[in-house]
């Protein structure tokens with residue numbers, strides 16, 4: 001089993017040091033784990049969601065060191081980063097990603113027009129939108145992000161469902177557009193089990209969305225989005241079950257930003 005989405009205390013809304021996560025991963029039989037703390041936002045805003053710029057080099061050094069000290073005992077440790085899609089800042093994002101030795105870059109949409117729609121403290125923002133308009137805006141942004149080619153993986157691809165504001169219109173056309181954009185940008189889809197721990201109580205993405213990705217030929221990864229060591233590997237068996245239900249027989253991990261296929265364990 002792989003877990004390509006794990007945070008640490010460095011991103012300010014998670015707890016635990018990197019070594020604590022590795023110990024739990026080893027205990028739970030995770031074979032490869034990617035740390036994926038949040039890249040600081042390029043506009044310098046909202047630092048309570050991410051590490052500061054002056055911490056990035058330490059983060060990289062810590063993970064690289066853990067990767068080498070875990071080489072014999074396992075799990076394989078990969079250097080990942082979760083990067084927000086910042087429209088209009090593509091070249092700056094690319095420059096930061098290219099100048100660090102990341103194995104895997106997760107692309108995420110956490111904000112629409114500067115509103116962090118996944119922050120439970122900001123839920124009143126939902127009153128400004130009809131669910132249909134919100135889903136349309138979210139998926140348009142997701143498609144732009146995926147098609148940019150900046151990201152290896154699109155993380156929690158239907159995060160807009162987090163608080164269960166479902167659209168009235170059937171979402172399949174949105175899912176199809178997203179899957180096409182994943183193909184165009186060469187991004188894998190992440191099966192992220194954190195949704196089970198949120199008000200929506202289901203994995204990101206939905207079975208319908210994941211099956212559409214499968215039909216479009218999009219590769220898949222797996223992640224717990226752990227924000228504490230105890231969440232490492234959480235519910236990944238349910239993620240595997242969902243992958244199988246959509247016809248996936250393998251997932252991919254990334255080394256040096258190149259996909260490597262591994263069987264579903």
Ligand SMILES: [Zn+2]
Nearest residue numbers: 082108155156
């Ligand atoms: Zn995220």
Ligand SMILES: [Zn+2]
Nearest residue numbers: 005007082225
């Ligand atoms: Zn995350």
